[in-house]
Amino acid sequence: MTGDRYSHDRAPAAPDHWRAPRATGPLRASITVPGSKSLTNRELILAALADGPSRLTAPLHSDDSVRMIEALRALGVGVDPEPGIGRFGDDLVVSPIWPLRGSSVVDCGQAGTVMRFIAGLAGFAQGEVTLTAHESALHRPMGTMIKALRDVGVDIDDGGHWSLPFVVRGHGHVRGGEVVVDASASSQFVSGLLLAAPRFDVGLHLIHRGERLPSVPHIDMTIESLAHRGVHVERPAAGEWVVPAGPVRAKDVAIEPDLSNAAPFLAAAMIAGGSVGVTGWPAHSTQPGHQLSEILTLMGARAVRRGGALTVTGGPAIAGVDLDLSAVGELTPTLVALAAFADSESTFYGIGHIRGHETDRIAALVGNLRALGGEAHELEDGIRIVPRPLHGGIWPAHHDHRLATTGALIGLVVDGVEVDDIGTTAKTMPEFPELWAEMLAGSDDAAHAEPEHDLAS
Structure with a gap:
């Protein structure tokens, strides 16, 4: 043309x-x-929750993935570069700790995956975790995530505005249980909860009730990534997921x-x-x-x-x-x-x-x-x-x-x-x-x- x-x-x-x-x-x-942002940030989260070190081959190195790495480091997780064979930067070796470290501040920048996924992890910290973001991203929807995390036992102080910035008062564990969300605004609410769910005390029974569920492939991506690490998510009905409590297996993963x-x-x-x-x-x-x-x-x-x-x-x-x-x-x-x-x-x-x-x-x-x-x-x-x-x-x-x-x-x-x-x-x-x-x-x-x-x- x-x-x-x-x-x-x-x-x-x-x-x-x-x-x-x-x-x-x-x-x-x-x-x-370069590598997939969506896969890189999901695998970073799962590696941080795993039962041993994991290596990510050919991960994305970008503003969003750097924000995720910095967030995990702020929570005490080791994320170390090691030489790889790709043209776009080093591989990453992730060394988890448990419980996560509190008394930290996480700047999510403009990264939706960071603000939604790290919020799900912050309850596992011992102490307060403050989540904030770039001023251009403070408008991004977070109310659904805040409500859902409160429903599974996470202590959150958002000043009553249902958005970033907010403080999670972590107690080293999250109860879990059944929670109903309206994820019409973003599938990341579902993915953020599913990723953290294996570490909840009693797992998670998550139900979506809303007019639509956008970006379903991203939810499928989350479920497949969990399955690769030994966590099998049941789907008893459309818009419903059950995640059992249990270990997340350490695994080396190549990023598409x-x-x-x-x-x-x-x-x-x-x-x-x-x-x-x-x-x-x-x-x-x-x-x-x-x-x-x-x-x-x-x-x-x-x-x-x-x-x-x-x-x-x-x-x-x-x-x-x-x-x-x-x-x-x-x-x-x-x-x-x-x-x-x-x-x-x-x-x-x-x-x-x-x-x-x-x-x-x-x-x-x-x-x-x-x-x-x-x-x-x-x-x-x-x-x-x-x-x-x-x-x-x-x-x-x-x-x-x-x-x-x-x-x-x-x-x-x-x-x-x-x-x-x-x-x-x-x-x-x-x-x-x-x-x-x-x-x-x-x-x-x-x-x-x-x-x-x-x-x-």
Whole structure:
């Protein structure tokens, strides 16, 4: 696909802005992305609760994972780097202690997994643990987690405001039992409770009652990670989980590449033309990004898994779609960028929960597209995109890594798109600008030895 009709000359980027580079022709690249943030932070939590040391191979090293590591260290857990073989940093060896250490302060930064998962662990500390966050993240929903933890016996002082910052008065153990939550705002409430549950005195019987349960693959990821460490979660009914009290087995774990962070690179082939492959693509994964092959095929691409890589090739046009993204809401920003260049309008729904991420992603995407001449509409539970010719301009990141990468995608074929804070991609992928340049430079390293499997069939 060419971008001529979307071009618009602009002045040089402001000194503190990142001018998105344009593609000069069809792409031909093979990219390796860092480890999964979701898996890294879950495995760090489980390793901290385990019955011995664990090693995480090829973990993510980013702002979010650093916040998790610092949080665990503040609670007395040993997290030590050791040389690994990956290009993105050291492996991590986690040495648990029990009970956890109190009299500590945990700064969650902007990391939802840290604030929800560490809150579940803080009751195991001996003494007070104060949880706080970056001022841009203090709005993120925490009331459900606070109430649930109180229901299982955790002593929390939140000053009556049901949000960060708050103090957990740890007593070295948590009673557990039955608790009912409304996790409509975030599946992380469920995952945070499930991860801590094996260490509760009597385990956990967790019931979700609410209008929706977003990001179910992330809950499946949590359950699978627990199973790998010998904790088998029963699911007697939809939205109901039973976790027995018992040990969490120490285990060495290899972290998969972050498939959602791969989304902008794969989508680039559809916007700029050509093919982009992402190496290390697992045959099976609970990551939401694993559904990209199916979604991108629906939107007009060809997706092929060969030699352990997923390669996406752009088609003659991008197809408008009508999709329920409730299970894969984190892919919305990338798919909105594709929809802006489609041959018909698109509607994405089931994503009201993404209003509570680093920013209100629906409002931010609509506002950013309109500022570049696009047409987009907020829906109660989604977003509608009507393709229009775009021009250059400022693309605010709103402290949101996925908004920043969306601006980079649009800038492939729209001249003069300036992302005001590309550095926010460090939240989950510090190497993004480097990898984006690598993709645009093109590489022809894809393996050809194994038979290909067309994932569209």
